[in-house]
Amino acid sequence: MIDVLYFAWVRERIGLPKEQIETQAKTVAELVSELVEREERYAVAFSDLSSLRCAVDQELVEFDAPITAAREVAFFPPMTGG
Amino acid sequence: MIDVLYFAWVRERIGLPKEQIETQAKTVAELVSELVEREERYAVAFSDLSSLRCAVDQELVEFDAPITAAREVAFFPPMTGG
Amino acid sequence: MMGIRVQDTAFDAGAELNTFTEAQSGAGAVVSFSGIVRDVDGGLEHMEIEHYPAMTKAALEQIAQDARERWALSDVLIIHRFGHLRPRDVIMMVATASKHRADAFAAADFLMDFLKSRAPFWKKEHLNDGASWVSATDQDEAALKRW
Amino acid sequence: MMGIRVQDTAFDAGAELNTFTEAQSGAGAVVSFSGIVRDVDGGLEHMEIEHYPAMTKAALEQIAQDARERWALSDVLIIHRFGHLRPRDVIMMVATASKHRADAFAAADFLMDFLKSRAPFWKKEHLNDGASWVSATDQDEAALKRW
Numbered sequence: 291m292i293d294v295l296y297f298a299w300v301r302e303r304i305g306l307p308k309e310q311i312e313t314q315a316k317t318v319a320e321l322v323s324e325l326v327e328r329e330e331r332y333a334v335a336f337s338d339l340s341s342l343r344c345a346v347d348q349e350l351v352e353f354d355a356p357i358t359a360a361r362e363v364a365f366f367p368p369m370t371g372g
Numbered sequence: 373m374i375d376v377l378y379f380a381w382v383r384e385r386i387g388l389p390k391e392q393i394e395t396q397a398k399t400v401a402e403l404v405s406e407l408v409e410r411e412e413r414y415a416v417a418f419s420d421l422s423s424l425r426c427a428v429d430q431e432l433v434e435f436d437a438p439i440t441a442a443r444e445v446a447f448f449p450p451m452t453g454g
Numbered sequence: 455m456m457g458i459r460v461q462d463t464a465f466d467a468g469a470e471l472n473t474f475t476e477a478q479s480g481a482g483a484v485v486s487f488s489g490i491v492r493d494v495d496g497g498l499e500h501m502e503i504e505h506y507p508a509m510t511k512a513a514l515e516q517i518a519q520d521a522r523e524r525w526a527l528s529d530v531l532i533i534h535r536f537g538h539l540r541p542r543d544v545i546m547m548v549a550t551a552s553k554h555r556a557d558a559f560a561a562a563d564f565l566m567d568f569l570k571s572r573a574p575f576w577k578k579e580h581l582n583d584g585a586s587w588v589s590a591t592d593q594d595e596a597a598l599k600r601w
Numbered sequence: 602m603m604g605i606r607v608q609d610t611a612f613d614a615g616a617e618l619n620t621f622t623e624a625q626s627g628a629g630a631v632v633s634f635s636g637i638v639r640d641v642d643g644g645l646e647h648m649e650i651e652h653y654p655a656m657t658k659a660a661l662e663q664i665a666q667d668a669r670e671r672w673a674l675s676d677v678l679i680i681h682r683f684g685h686l687r688p689r690d691v692i693m694m695v696a697t698a699s700k701h702r703a704d705a706f707a708a709a710d711f712l713m714d715f716l717k718s719r720a721p722f723w724k725k726e727h728l729n730d731g732a733s734w735v736s737a738t739d740q741d742e743a744a745l746k747r748w
Binding site: 471478479486491492542544553 | 613614615625627628629630632633634639640689691705
């Protein structure tokens with residue numbers, strides 16, 4: 291089981307801030323593929339990966355990052371701090 | 373008659389902050405030459421013009437600037453504001 | 455030294471600047487930056503800032519640490535709000551202290567570039583006629599390449 | 602807008618920053634710089650700052666005006682002390698406000714470079730073992746060439 295978090299418009303499109311997911315995905319990209327196949331709202335949220343960023347265990351990573359040992363994966367748009 | 377002002381170590385070497393001078397000098401440089409011939413303390417203060425700056429009527433200028441219409445000439449070391 | 459705060463309450467940027475300045479010994483230069491909620495053509499009702507609580511503080515500490523490794527800083531302060539903000543509210547501030555001014559200036563500029571694109575905050579503008587998430591700009595991403 | 606003050610009394614940099622920030626409408630970025638009297642290896646008793654009263658304010662206004670012509674600034678503040686200062690006293694501050702942060706940062710940096718070498722102030726350090734005028738550095742003069 292892995293915690294998956296969504297922020298900003300990703301959260302709004304998927305409709306929840308956090309969920310626990312049972313997955314065999316080895317990378318963030320594989321996790322995305324699994325989610326996209328689940329329901330339309332995931333397919334919409336993940337339709338353009340270039341407009342998304344992800345973090346594994348609170349570290350910014352690329353989509354090919356491994357998640358086999360991860361406890362938490364987060365998806366969000368490019369950040370707009372400051 | 374022209375007001376001549378001295379600041380910082382120029383003031384200290386010449387021994388006064390301001391004096392009125394009767395001069396026919398046409399440029400700052402000519403005024404400096406006149407002053408240098410007056411007394412040793414002026415010769416000391418003006419011995420190295422590259423370490424001095426001057427202003428005519430409160431505007432920074434080069435030593436070849438005209439002073440025929442000037443009311444005030446000031447001499448000082450490079451500024452150290454901020 | 456280094457101070458990092460993430461909070462939903464307002465803070466007094468001037469008081470923070472004074473406290474920061476007074477805490478320094480040996481610094482000759484203090485630079486501060488304040489980011490302010492701009493009204494969008496008079497139509498902004500409020501701004502909502504979302505963040506990633508488990509990640510935010512560590513991300514800001516990392517950015518501050520990177521700045522400390524690049525410049526001779528005696529101190530760094532970062533305060534960033536989240537939650538509900540109104541036009542003209544101060545969103546965040548950074549302050550840097552150093553012996554000479556070039557370090558404090560460069561570090562504050564660097565901190566802002568990285569805060570903008572690498573700290574997990576997202577802004578949503580609630581306008582008279584609807585709400586929308588603020589988009590990151592290519593310019594913000596390009597700014598990172600300066601360093 | 603533009604505020605220029607030359608004074609022998611102390612000022613509250615934080616309060617000035619707040620007043621400056623609150624006066625802005627439409628600005629998203631405020632940058633401030635404070636210059637602080639550094640102790641020189643523990644030996645500084647006080648610093649004396651001399652200036653050229655008839656020229657100082659006009660020179661600062663010219664520098665501020667130059668900054669306003671180069672960047673999109675909504676406001677500029679310069680406060681500079683003269684007279685008798687002690688270690689850790691704030692000598693001077695500048696603040697700049699703009700819509701976007703790049704303008705405020707560049708303008709504050711520019712103001713400081715020109716204040717340093719083109720505003721008629723001279724610093725004298727009174728140390729335990731004697732007094733001496735602070736020398737301008739080649740670095741200060743070189744900094745002007747950046748602009």
